[in-house]
Amino acid sequence: MSDVKSFFDTPAPAHLTGIKAWLLTHDHKRLAIMYLWAVMFWFTVAIILGLLIRIELMSIGPTIMGAKLYNSAFTLHGVIMIFLFIIPAIPAIFGNFILPIQLGADDVFFPRLNLLSWYLYMLGGLLAIVSLFTGGGFPDTGWTFYVPFSVTTNHSVPLTLTAAFILGMSSMLTGLNFITTVHRMRVKEMGWMQIPLFTWSLYATGWVQLLATPVISITLLLVIFERAFGIGLFDPDKGGDPVLYQHLFWMYSHPVVYVMILPGMGIISEVIPTFSRKAIFGYKAIVWSSMGIAVAGSLVWAHHMYTSGISDTAVFIFSLLTYLVAIPTAIKVFSWVATLYKASIEMTPPLLYALIFIYLFTVGGLTGLVIGAAGTNIHVHDTQFIVAHFHFTMFGGAGFAFFAGLHFWWPKMFGVMYNIKKAYIAATLITVGFMFHYVPMFVLGMMGMPRRYFDYLPQFAQGNALAGIGGIIMVIGLLLMLYNLVMSLREKVVAPENPWGGVTLEWSVPSPPPVHNFVTAPSVKDYPYDFSEVLKKAAQS
Amino acid sequence: MDPVLGVDRAFWYIFGVSLILLIGITAVMIYFVVRYRRSKNPVPSDIRGDWKLELIWSIIPTFIALSMFWIGWSSYTGLRNVPDDAIEVEVLGQMFSWIFIYDNDKETENELVVPVNTPVKLNIESLDVIHSFFIPAFRVKVDAVKGLPTYLTFTPKEEGEFDIFCAEYCGTDHSYMTAKLRVVPNEEYEEWLEEEE
Numbered sequence: 001m002s003d004v005k006s007f008f009d010t011p012a013p014a015h016l017t018g019i020k021a022w023l024l025t026h027d028h029k030r031l032a033i034m035y036l037w038a039v040m041f042w043f044t045v046a047i048i049l050g051l052l053i054r055i056e057l058m059s060i061g062p063t064i065m066g067a068k069l070y071n072s073a074f075t076l077h078g079v080i081m082i083f084l085f086i087i088p089a090i091p092a093i094f095g096n097f098i099l100p101i102q103l104g105a106d107d108v109f110f111p112r113l114n115l116l117s118w119y120l121y122m123l124g125g126l127l128a129i130v131s132l133f134t135g136g137g138f139p140d141t142g143w144t145f146y147v148p149f150s151v152t153t154n155h156s157v158p159l160t161l162t163a164a165f166i167l168g169m170s171s172m173l174t175g176l177n178f179i180t181t182v183h184r185m186r187v188k189e190m191g192w193m194q195i196p197l198f199t200w201s202l203y204a205t206g207w208v209q210l211l212a213t214p215v216i217s218i219t220l221l222l223v224i225f226e227r228a229f230g231i232g233l234f235d236p237d238k239g240g241d242p243v244l245y246q247h248l249f250w251m252y253s254h255p256v257v258y259v260m261i262l263p264g265m266g267i268i269s270e271v272i273p274t275f276s277r278k279a280i281f282g283y284k285a286i287v288w289s290s291m292g293i294a295v296a297g298s299l300v301w302a303h304h305m306y307t308s309g310i311s312d313t314a315v316f317i318f319s320l321l322t323y324l325v326a327i328p329t330a331i332k333v334f335s336w337v338a339t340l341y342k343a344s345i346e347m348t349p350p351l352l353y354a355l356i357f358i359y360l361f362t363v364g365g366l367t368g369l370v371i372g373a374a375g376t377n378i379h380v381h382d383t384q385f386i387v388a389h390f391h392f393t394m395f396g397g398a399g400f401a402f403f404a405g406l407h408f409w410w411p412k413m414f415g416v417m418y419n420i421k422k423a424y425i426a427a428t429l430i431t432v433g434f435m436f437h438y439v440p441m442f443v444l445g446m447m448g449m450p451r452r453y454f455d456y457l458p459q460f461a462q463g464n465a466l467a468g469i470g471g472i473i474m475v476i477g478l479l480l481m482l483y484n485l486v487m488s489l490r491e492k493v494v495a496p497e498n499p500w501g502g503v504t505l506e507w508s509v510p511s512p513p514p515v516h517n518f519v520t521a522p523s524v525k526d527y528p529y530d531f532s533e534v535l536k537k538a539a540q541s
Numbered sequence: 542m543d544p545v546l547g548v549d550r551a552f553w554y555i556f557g558v559s560l561i562l563l564i565g566i567t568a569v570m571i572y573f574v575v576r577y578r579r580s581k582n583p584v585p586s587d588i589r590g591d592w593k594l595e596l597i598w599s600i601i602p603t604f605i606a607l608s609m610f611w612i613g614w615s616s617y618t619g620l621r622n623v624p625d626d627a628i629e630v631e632v633l634g635q636m637f638s639w640i641f642i643y644d645n646d647k648e649t650e651n652e653l654v655v656p657v658n659t660p661v662k663l664n665i666e667s668l669d670v671i672h673s674f675f676i677p678a679f680r681v682k683v684d685a686v687k688g689l690p691t692y693l694t695f696t697p698k699e700e701g702e703f704d705i706f707c708a709e710y711c712g713t714d715h716s717y718m719t720a721k722l723r724v725v726p727n728e729e730y731e732e733w734l735e736e737e738e
Contacts, residue, residue, distance in 0.1 A: 067713050067714060071710075071712075142710050146670075146710070148669070148687070149670040149671065149710075149711060149712065152669070152670065153712070236686070236688030237688075241688075242671060242689075243689060276585065277579075278585040278586070278587070279587060279588065280589075281590055282589075282590040282591075282595050283590065284590070285590070306617075307682050307683050307684050307708075309683070309684055309686050309689045312617075312618075312621055315617065316614060319610055319614060319617075323606040323607065323609065324606070326606050327602055327606060330598070330602045331595070331599055333566060335595075337566060340574060340577060341577070342577060342582070342585060342586040343577045343586075344577065344579045344582050344583055344584060344585040345574055345577050345578050345579055346578075347574070347578070355570060355574065358566070359566075362562075362567070363563060366559035366562060366563055369555050369606070369609055370552065370555050372609075373551055373612065373613020373616075374614050374616070374617030375547065375548045375551050375612075375613045375614070375615070375617040375680075376551050376552050376555065376616065377613070377617075378548070378617065378680060378681065379677065379680040379681075379682065381708070382673055382708040382709060383708065447677065448677025448704065450673075450675065450707070450716075451710075452716075453715070454715070455716045456716065457719070527589070529589075531587075538583075
């Protein structure tokens with residue numbers, strides 16, 4: 001370790017002390033750490049809710065809760081996982097920490113706005129808690145808040161919607177910050193085709209956040225107005241159109257799945273070359289596929305609505321467009337696998353998570369083809385098949401990428417190394433549990449079991465029992481993973497500046513970095529994934 | 542072609558191609574990780590891309606995707622085309638049951654009876670929130686929306702009892718909003734239709 005003072009020991013602005021040094025900080029790294037703890041808190045809460053849901057479903061009839069509580073449980077599980085975990089997780093934690101360093105900058109372009117984003121995130125979370133205990137009971141609409149149900153239920157929907165609205169603001173401002181930082185804060189020598197792929201993916205994500213979030217914000221406000229004043233936008237009794245709400249909702253909520261997955265793909269694009277000691281295969285293709293996904297992904301929202309009563313022409317167009325999004329995604333997967341060809345591969349926990357990501361995400365993507373096709377969609381729409389599919393993409397995809405990122409950048413963020421063996425055990429448990437948990441849901445969906453079901457017919461009993469067992473194994477694995485990471489902070493096994501042999505700029509600064517990130521001026525490579533120096537060093541030792 | 546068969550054919554096609562791709566990708570990935578592990582291959586080759594290969598793996602998946610789209614779309618049209626001789630039944634969804642109204646104003650709750658080998662068209666609407674009418678056995682599903690009449694059609698080829706579910710979450714007892722579809726011989730259907738409740 002160098003004798004440089006890390007950002008943990010240097011408040012920014014400099015006059016702040018104690019808790020204020022955190023709560024009023026402008027330092028992107030401190031904000032990332034603050035996001036990390038908040039996000040982890042919500043993640044744990046939502047995991048426990050998910051576990052309770054699956055335990056309830058392990059046998060027919062009420063097991064540990066009634067239908068009302070169950071409906072609230074899956075609503076909260078969805079709202080928390082989406083708005084408080086998976087949307088902010090990678091951009092707000094790793095984006096904040098790593099993006100400025102990868103660009104050779106000392107902070108984001110708007111540090112104060114960054115702090116505001118964090119407060120909005122916390123406020124949104126707080127309101128979500130308050131909404132539980134005010135009004136007629138826990139919110140029970142599902143995370144989609146479909147009208148007219150969300151307008152008629154007497155539970156405290158407006159407050160939950162306000163929480164989602166504020167969280168949307170937070171996400172949007174983070175996106176804005178990243179876009180401007182990429183444009184304005186890059187070191188002079190860094191051209192567009194020298195930007196690391198993680199930062200590229202956040203740049204693409206930033207545009208989606210910035211352009212799509214206002215749609216949901218307005219929609220949520222409209223629902224609140226509808227409830228408060230009965231203006232009749234969505235209420236068929238007053239001449240409104242409930243399907244209009246679905247269009248507006250998915251116009252945001254479909255692009256936002258790319259807000260969840262694109263940064264995850266960015267992490268994989270960093271992890272694979274690093275442990276292969278080899279250039280990423282097709283850098284430019286990956287960059288353009290990120291932008292392609294961001295654009296095409298914004299045009300496919302109505303593929304959530306084939307059965308909603310939209311015209312057959314609309315089904316035709318949206319199904320066709322949906323298939324076009326599959327292409328850039330496939331290109332990425334092929335590029336990652338090709339990177340491994342003739343590489344020099346070192347197995348580590350982040351790489352293991354990345355490889356499992358490729359497998360699970362491929363399953364998620366391929367089952368997406370079943371759902372994108374019009375005829376087959378009709379059968380599996382709103383069934384357990386959908387639940388399995390989006391957990392494969394969002395959890396097996398974005399979630400596992402997040403775990404890969406955690407294990408990849410943890411030594412950089414805290415300057416300590418976790419227990420490698422425990423990390424492998426946790427990864428194995430999570431994966432095995434994952435398969436037993438979600439594969440039965442594919443089968444249940446094909447058999448016709450709808451989603452959001454509190455109870456079910458006898459033919460669905462076996463699958464649900466199996467899924468429950470898988471879920472329990474998975475949660476044990478997740479808790480072990482979190483425990484292992486937290487324990488590393490106590491055991492303090494010091495991590496070097498560049499434990500993995502990475503070549504992007506964050507590996508050229510101390511772990512943890514000093515407050516202005518760079519000790520010596522950053523030097524930019526012509527090609528961002530050039531491993532020749534790392535190899536030279538390895539040959540010498 | 543029987544619409545159910547059309548949908549199943551689309552399922553098999555997409556699942557089959559997907560399975561081949563999944564096995565291929567996974568096998569190649571595992572092979573590379575084992576074959577090029579650092580102890581075996583300490584010095585990597587510097588390969589940064591190959592435009593020919595990249596072009597190939599952009600174009601071939603495009604054709605695969607388009608073929609899947611097409612088979613999916615044609616099976617969808619099979620589900621949507623209503624035969625001319627279809628009998629029509631009005632269906633109303635409400636929290637939390639299904640109501641069926643026949644031509645002669647006969648009304649049933651959670652029990653739909655239709656004659657075998659006769660096309661059926663169900664005209665569906667909701668009385669309150671959104672529901673979704675789903676018969677897994679016939680691969681059909683459509684939302685019931687207040688103020689927006691929708692329809693679905695199917696032709697039962699054999700007698701029997703089939704499950705009907707509500708697939709769109711609609712409140713506390715959503716999962717109990719189920720009904721039975723009974724497919725009976727023609728004569729039995731006529732008799733049943735004239736029965737007083």
